[in-house]
Amino acid sequence: MTDALPPGSTIGIVGGGQLGRMSAMAAARLGYRAHIFATEASSPASQVSAATTVGAYDDVDALARFARDVDVVTFEFENISAAGLELLAGIKPVRPGPAVLRASQDRVTEKCFINAVGGSTASWAAVNNPDDLASAVAEIGLPSVLKTTRLGYDGRGQAVLRERGDAEAAWERLAPRPLVLEAFVDFACEISVVVARGLDGSVAAFDAVENWHRHHILDLTLAPARISAELAENARATAIRVAAGLGVVGLLAVEMFVDRDGKLLVNELAPRPHNSGHWTIDACPASQFEMHIRAVAGLPLPPATRHSDAVMKNLVGPDDLALWPEILATPGLIPHLYGKAEARPGRKMGHVTRLFPRGALPGEHGVRAVLGVLADGESK
Ligand SMILES: Nc1ncnc2c1ncn2[C@@H]1O[C@H](COP(=O)(O)OP(=O)(O)O)[C@@H](O)[C@H]1O
Ligand SMILES: [Mg+2]
Structure with a gap:
């Protein structure tokens, strides 16, 4: 492969969080240097990288300096401004390319793309004013979910509409940002597939995994998902089709619902490493x-x-972090900590993985039991 970066090259990673940290650690193992672009000098990713450029994500001077210092640019964080992306792409190869980020930064563009490549989604309608909302509710029905088209994460920027009267309050809370209304999916489970796509178009898709959330934050991932082999294969095929359609070079995570009829509905895309793929480290x-x-x-x-089969549990906020000494003392729990200085509620501080021989993933109740001190709590 003539386009392969030689060992000793520098991979530029935009974003300083745990996804950048774990990418930088993988880069180091392959003989590369990681250079992070982040808003703080001691970000989780900077702590394990050769260099950091500190700047805001729209600071064109800092972004240009960063791009000149690296051999290729990637990211762990997808909300870089369009102008920032164009600037980076004018200096060094950006992988995945700006078009992939533009498609996935906006839920409406994203859903149009998914539908265009033959992926199913819950019914949806763009909402830009109260009249749109009234007609979207009439068309899609209730319950439904109103979401900001941009910058949502961990359930932020969303409101569930259960009755007609909920529409006004949801509009007040989320407008004037562009919104999208989606049918509420009474899902049997939530799954995701992480697919890698190379510069030459080759693909490698991990097995579909099952995701349980707690307070809208990923709590547990079960690998593999406890679904039929046929559905798991369909999920992988869908993820590969979307990644190829978008021309991704890098990773694409595809979040999906399995509805009560066993049908796959794509929820959202992330063109970067994904929390539901952390189990793959171990x-x-x-x-x-x-x-x-x-x-x-x-x-x-x-x-x-x-x-192996695996269960991954996120360590979120001060309560989970307080269990760190016990986690370290529990045989079988593989610990990962992200180097974040402050454990605010809702903040992802680390994760643990527990491995099982293939085929020996415990069932619904067993999953909690195997987490030892982390066994408490409800998720779905
Ligand atoms: N249309 C929907 N029907 C049912 N549940 C939903 C729907 N949209 C989102 N959710 C729930 O909210 C979670 C977060 O929503 P998501 O669209 O993935 O946004 P983000 O992860 O960016 O916060 C989902 O994982 C799912 O549990
Ligand atoms: Mg999501």
């Missing part, structure tokens, strides 16, 4: 982070095989 020969770095560096992609 359960796969090549993790999502290694795949990410290999893809953006133009290296070949190994198969996305899994040597």
Whole structure:
């Protein structure tokens, strides 16, 4: 592969969070240097990287300095401004490219794209004024979910409409930002697939996994998802189709609902490493982070095989972090901590993984039991 970056090259990563940290660690293992662009000098990613450029995500001077210092640019954070992206892309290769970010930054553009490549979504309608909202509610029905088209994460920027009277309050809370109304999916489970796509168009898709949320934040991932082999294969095929359609070079995470009829509905896309792929660090020969770095560096992609089944649990906020000493003392829990100085409520501080021989993933109740001190709590 002539386009492969040689060892010693520098991978620029925009964003300083845990996804950048784990990508930088994978880059280091492959003999690369990571250079982080972040708003603070001691970000979780900076702590394990060779260099950091500090700047705001719309600071064109800082972005240009950063791009000149690296061999390729990728990101762990997808909300870089369009102008910032164009600027980076004018200086160095940006992988995945600006068009992929533009498509996934906006829920309406994203859904249009998913539908265009044959992926199903819950019914949806763009909402830009109260009249749109009234006609969208009439068309889609209740319950439904009103979401900001941009900058939502961990359930922020969303309101569930259960009765007609909820529409006005939801509009007041979320407008004047552009919005989208989606049918509420009474899902059997939520799943996701992380797919890597190389510079040469080759793909490697990890197995579909099952995601349980708590207060709208990912709580547990079960790998593999407890769904039929046929559905799991359809989910992988859907993720590959979307990644190829978008021309992704790097990673694409595809979040999906399985509805009560066993139908797959794509919820959202993330063109970067994803929280529901953290289990791959411990359960796969090549993790999502290694795949990410290999893809953006133009290296070949190994198969996305899994040597073990796994449960991944996020450590969120001060309460989970307080259990760290016990986690370290529990055999079988594989600990990961992100180096964040302050444990605010709702903040992802780290995660733990527990491995099982293939086929031995515990059932619904067993999953909690195997987490030891982390067994408490409800998620779905
Ligand atoms: N249309 C929907 N029907 C049912 N549940 C939904 C719907 N949209 C979102 N949710 C729930 O809210 C969670 C967060 O929504 P999502 O669209 O993934 O936004 P984000 O992850 O960016 O906050 C989903 O994982 C799911 O549990
Ligand atoms: Mg989501």
